[in-house]
Amino acid sequence: MQLGLHESAAWTWQDLLTLCKPRVVVVMLVCALVGMALATPSLPSLATVVFGLAGIGMAAGGAAAFNHVVDRRLDAMMLRTSQRPLASQRMPTVLALGWASLLSIAGIALLLWQINALTAWLTLASLIGYALIYTAFLKRATPQNIVIGGVAGAAPPMLGWTAVTGQLGPEPLLLVLIVFAWTPPHFWALAIHKRDEYARAGVPMLPVTHGEAFTRLQVWLYGWLTVAVTLLPFVIGMSGAVYLLGVMALNLRFMYWNWKVWRGADSKAPLAAFWFSIRYILGVFGVLLLDHYAGLWAM
Numbered sequence: 433m434q435l436g437l438h439e440s441a442a443w444t445w446q447d448l449l450t451l452c453k454p455r456v457v458v459v460m461l462v463c464a465l466v467g468m469a470l471a472t473p474s475l476p477s478l479a480t481v482v483f484g485l486a487g488i489g490m491a492a493g494g495a496a497a498f499n500h501v502v503d504r505r506l507d508a509m510m511l512r513t514s515q516r517p518l519a520s521q522r523m524p525t526v527l528a529l530g531w532a533s534l535l536s537i538a539g540i541a542l543l544l545w546q547i548n549a550l551t552a553w554l555t556l557a558s559l560i561g562y563a564l565i566y567t568a569f570l571k572r573a574t575p576q577n578i579v580i581g582g583v584a585g586a587a588p589p590m591l592g593w594t595a596v597t598g599q600l601g602p603e604p605l606l607l608v609l610i611v612f613a614w615t616p617p618h619f620w621a622l623a624i625h626k627r628d629e630y631a632r633a634g635v636p637m638l639p640v641t642h643g644e645a646f647t648r649l650q651v652w653l654y655g656w657l658t659v660a661v662t663l664l665p666f667v668i669g670m671s672g673a674v675y676l677l678g679v680m681a682l683n684l685r686f687m688y689w690n691w692k693v694w695r696g697a698d699s700k701a702p703l704a705a706f707w708f709s710i711r712y713i714l715g716v717f718g719v720l721l722l723d724h725y726a727g728l729w730a731m
């Protein structure tokens with residue numbers, strides 16, 4: 433069927449999932465699960481894993497849906513995001529707002545009811561940090577938007593940890609620091625690739641405000657910061673040799689791509705570095721987990 437000029441396709445159930453940025457949330461849940469595992473020498477209880485991940489996942493999905501609501505006009509201005517359910521105007525804003533609220537309330541309530549208050553409030557703080565502070569204010573205000581906003585995105589491993597223990601400590605904060613340091617190379621690599629779109633939409637991302645060369649250097653420097661931070665679990669005795677070997681291999685590849693970005697000779701490097709950054713963060717949390725159980729089996 434051909435659509436007229438002012439008609440648009442109707443929304444589908446699939447769009448409700450799209451609003452939740454499911455692939456981002458799945459990676460966050462992997463980080464949360466590793467946080468849970470590292471918090472205990474035995475296995476975390478099945479109830480903690482199921483209710484904890486469901487609560488954190490619903491809250492993160494709800495936060496992502498709020499992001500779609502707040503950013504709907506901005507998303508419509510960029511090719512990468514223009515086909516989103518709200519940006520393309522195939523879904524009513526009020527429906528997305530209801531969905532975001534439902535998921536967020538259900539997620540926080542589940543954590544309060546089945547997990548613990550600390551995890552529920554920290555999750556709520558992350559939700560507000562991303563959906564409101566980052567999306568509605570920082571994103572439009574400063575090129576440091578993703579550095580500050582990164583705190584919210586980095587929270588899942590800590591949320592997993594507190595779901596098991598009910599308290600904070602240096603280890604969960606270190607896990608947060610890893611994702612926090614990784615966020616600038618992760619995002620700025622993509623932002624270099626999408627610089628013109630951000631410029632046209634008037635979003636003050638770093639490559640727009642400070643130029644591509646400066647951003648390439650920042651990817652390289654934050655890359656080194658990430659490398660340094662990923663060595664800390666070994667340095668403080670939280671993880672062992674399996675982790676150290678694994679993370680060194682990952683860091684080698686990570687810095688290869690960040691170096692390619694920094695040099696600026698290969699125009700395909702920023703997008704490749706962005707995609708590798710996702711495999712990298714999964715890899716770092718994967719080897720943390722592997723090392724944890726390898727250490728336990730060896731005892």
Ligand code: HEM
Nearest residue numbers: 455456459460463512578581582585586611615619710713
């Ligand atoms: C403020 C912090 C962050 C910013 C600004 C950011 C930005 C972005 C952007 C713009 C994309 C492209 C989305 C697209 O596919 O169109 C993306 C993709 C992605 N991000 Fe991030 N990100 C952040 C934090 C995180 C965190 C903490 C994780 C997980 C631990 C993560 C995991 C992913 C994944 C898995 C994708 C790929 C999604 C896909 O396959 O479509 N991001 N990120």
Ligand SMILES: CC(C)=CCC/C(C)=C/CC/C(C)=C/COP(=O)(O)OP(=O)(O)O
Nearest residue numbers: 456491492495496555558559562584585588
């Ligand atoms: C409760 C909790 C753990 C909350 C975290 C929520 C969450 C899903 C964070 C995602 C981070 C992300 C993809 C930011 C990009 O937003 P953007 O608007 O800059 O990117 P876009 O242009 O692709 O929408």
